[in-house]
Every structure is written in C-alpha cells, then in structure tokens.
Amino acid sequence: MTDGRTKADIRDLAAEAGSLTEFAYRNIRSDIIAGLFPPGAKLQIDELKTRYGLSASPLREALARLISQGFVSVESQRGFRVAAMSPEDLADITIARQVIETAALKRAIERGNDEWEAAILAAYHRLDRYVARLGGRPVENLTEFGELHKAFHNALIAACGSPRLLDEQGRLYDQAERYRHGMMQNFLVEQGRGIMDEHHQLMDLVLARNAEAACAMLHHHLSHTYDFCFGDGRTNSTEKAVKA
Amino acid sequence: MTDGRTKADIRDLAAEAGSLTEFAYRNIRSDIIAGLFPPGAKLQIDELKTRYGLSASPLREALARLISQGFVSVESQRGFRVAAMSPEDLADITIARQVIETAALKRAIERGNDEWEAAILAAYHRLDRYVARLGGRPVENLTEFGELHKAFHNALIAACGSPRLLDEQGRLYDQAERYRHGMMQNFLVEQGRGIMDEHHQLMDLVLARNAEAACAMLHHHLSHTYDFCFGDGRTNSTEKAVKA
C-alpha cells in the first residue's frame, strides 16, 4: 500500500479489532478527530480503499456508523463528507456538555463511593504528572494528553449511574477534541496554567461533595475549550458566544 | 416478495427515500420501534434480504447506522441483534430524558419568541383533538398518536437553540417509544387522563414562562412512561426505580 503496510499486516490488525469494519471505524474516527481529514472534506471511497487497504463494504459500514456519531455527514447519492466545523458548532457542543456533564456530576456526587473517589484521585495524578513532566514545553503527544484529560473528566462522573449520560459525555468530549487538536500545535501548558489548576480545585470540590460549587465550576471550566479555540482574548467571551 | 411488493415497487420507494440504504434504515428503525422484532432477536441478513427485498450491502449499512442510535447491537463475527430491553434500561432512558429535556426547556423558555409559543399551541391542539376524537376508546393508530405526542414535546423545546439537545431528545423519545408500544395495546385514554391533563398544565406553565415550575412538572411527567410500563400501581414507584 502507500505506506509500509501489507495486506497481511492489515489482516492482523483487523483480527485484533474483530473485523475489517471495526478496524475501519476506529481508524477513520481517530483520523477525523486528529484532523487528518479537514472538516467538510470529501471522503471518497476509492481514496479510502487505497489508504486503508480494504474494499468498499467495510468502509461504507464504518462511515455509516460515524454518521450518527456526528463525525461524518452524508448526502444521498453524492457520498460522505467529514462533518463541518464552526464556532457555532463548538458552542453547541459546549452547551450540550455543560448540560449533560454537570447533571451527571451532580448525580455522581450524590451516589459515589470510596472506589469512585479513589479513581478520581488516580486519574488526576496521572494527568498532573504528565503535565509536570512537560515542564512548560509544548505538548508533544496530543493523543496521550487527550486520553489522560478525558479519563479525568470521565472519572468525575463515573458514579452517575447512567450509561447513557456517560456515553453521551464521551461522544461530546471526542467531538470537542477535534477542535482542540487543530489549536494544540502551539499550546503551552504555561498558558493554560489556570485551566490546569482548575482541575485540582474541581476535584477538591467534588471530593468535598460540594455539588453546587463543583457543578458551577465544571460549567465554567467547559467553556475554556471554546475560549481556547475561538476566544478573542477576553476570558468572558465564552459565555457570550455560547449563549448566542 | 413475501408480501405484495415487487422489485419495481421497492425501487420506487427507495427513490423516494433517496437510496436503498436510506429505505432500509427507515424501515428497520420503525419496525424495531413498533416492536415487530422482539428485543434481543437476531437480525439475520438473509431473512432481512427477503423481507425487504434488497441485498446485503444496504441492509448492513442501515444496521451499522442503527448501532450508534442504540437500536441495534453487534457482536463481531456473530451478527446483529435488536437492542435488549429491560426496566433498568427504560429507567436510564428516563433519567437522560429528564436531564436533557428539562435543560432544553429552561433554555427555550428563556429565549422563545411568539412563533415558538404559537407552535406549542398548535401542537397541543392537534394532540388534544386527536385524543378527544377517540373518546375513551383504545388508541387505534399508535404511530399517529406517537407522532402528535412527540411533536408536542418537541415544540416545547424547539427554541432551546441547541441542535444537539434537540437531536438527543428526539433519539431518546424514540427509544422510549419502543417501550410504550409494547404496552399500548390495552391503553385507554381514560386511564391516562391525568397524564393527558398534565400536557395542558405543562403548556400553561411554559407559556407563562414559569421555568422552574415547568421544568419540575416536565421532570415528573417523564417518569410516567416508566410507571406505565413497569409501575406496580403506586404512582411514586417511578422515582424509586429511576433513582435506583
């Protein structure tokens, strides 16, 4: 193939994923999130065939799955496209995250047990250590940082008791991730120090079971992604745009 | 085919839908919601092929889309199944609806304009007339009632300004619809009089822009689906089960 993968290699990877469809699904998904395909770009089957080394059926099936996930759009008879991106769209993602994640957090605080608390501490530690190790240099491995950050947010609400809320949270997180990626090139943790500190404060409020303050802080915290990507410098630009 | 449809007929219907995949998607989806396929049932490709008169590709693509929608589950190498149903699952749907729909309602009340109000009144009227026409007899056309009911709930939050919240609301509504359908056989509007009345009260609170009371009422109202399907008679059984 164009890269160094042979047909046999792909078969191996697919076996790991369970099926070629699953393999295609994971790869296309992460490639879209990573910004490899620009928003709105045509996802031509022939091109994907050579890129991933499979035939049309598993590719189309994978794309079909990505439609309901909001990563791909389809127009009858003229194929698939990468879902568009816009400030309004990120504002919408942010609103939905604020609604779902704060509600889930409130429930988690009500019903979380020791295990839940321990998992939060562990997730925070991993994130904190990773950031400390960078020591102000640009984030090198976007994916690893993203995973740790996501894991922390997920740990906070893990005890909410609702599979659907958790699921939707994860989906929205990944959608937002696509926006972050594009902007992360020149992201210095230095700049984002305040944002990183918020994680600690947020955790403290959660562990103190101060639901109201924790939810308020989380609500605010979630706006940062928007500020980061489209903010005009002023911190409060978010609320305005998100409310628009 | 098994029913009276010829290959040409299907082509016509498909043209209307845009593609065979779209045709398959809509049909399988509504057949699952209508309970034609029991929960957990195997969705065998060969069987679907003869039932809908198409070949594997569009069917598999349609099923792939239904996975992310929560109507179909897939297990690698052993095919597709109709998503399972359980009291816990409906409780989860209810929780998610309460979170999303009340948040959306609050936003809609804040920002809705005259048009929004007019649409609510219209949707209520259509629902009310339909129910009145029945005059206590069992609901004959489940789908029509369902459409009107869904349209009313949708009208309430239409002005929330978030495509994603609206979208998710619709998806959750349809998932709950599958539970209602099974129970609707012997549903007399008589029995559900109180529930129907709630719609009017809810509308009044919304139009009076009483966000807090309206959201509280909606939250309560959404529990009725659970009570209706799994309730033990006592009205407050919901809160307990949903909270479990």
Added chain:
DNA sequence: AGAATCTATTTTGTCGATTTTTTTTCTTTT
C-alpha cells in the same frame, strides 16, 4: 451414557464487478 472430536451446514463478513447517478468536458446553437 457422556464427553470429545470431527463433519456438514448455516451465517457472517468481505470482495470484485455491475449498474446507476453525478460531475466534468466537449460540442453545438443562438
């Protein structure tokens, strides 16, 4: 009889080829 192994059958997942539709290019006409 019951467990284990092998065999036949069914079903899933994938591919290559075909049909249909859209897009592009090239004429022709006004």
Added chain:
DNA sequence: AAAAGAAAAAAAATCGACAAAATAGATTCT
C-alpha cells in the same frame, strides 16, 4: 461569448459470489 445540450469520465450505490467463522449434527472413544 454565453447558454444549452450531448458525450465521456468519475464516483456512488448496489449486487452476486466467495472465503472465513460459527453453529448444529453426527460419530467416535472412553
């Protein structure tokens, strides 16, 4: 030269056939 139309090329959607895997059934062995 612009608009309209026809022909060619490209791409999407679909189909029928095949290979791999799972399931069910038969057979052997202890």
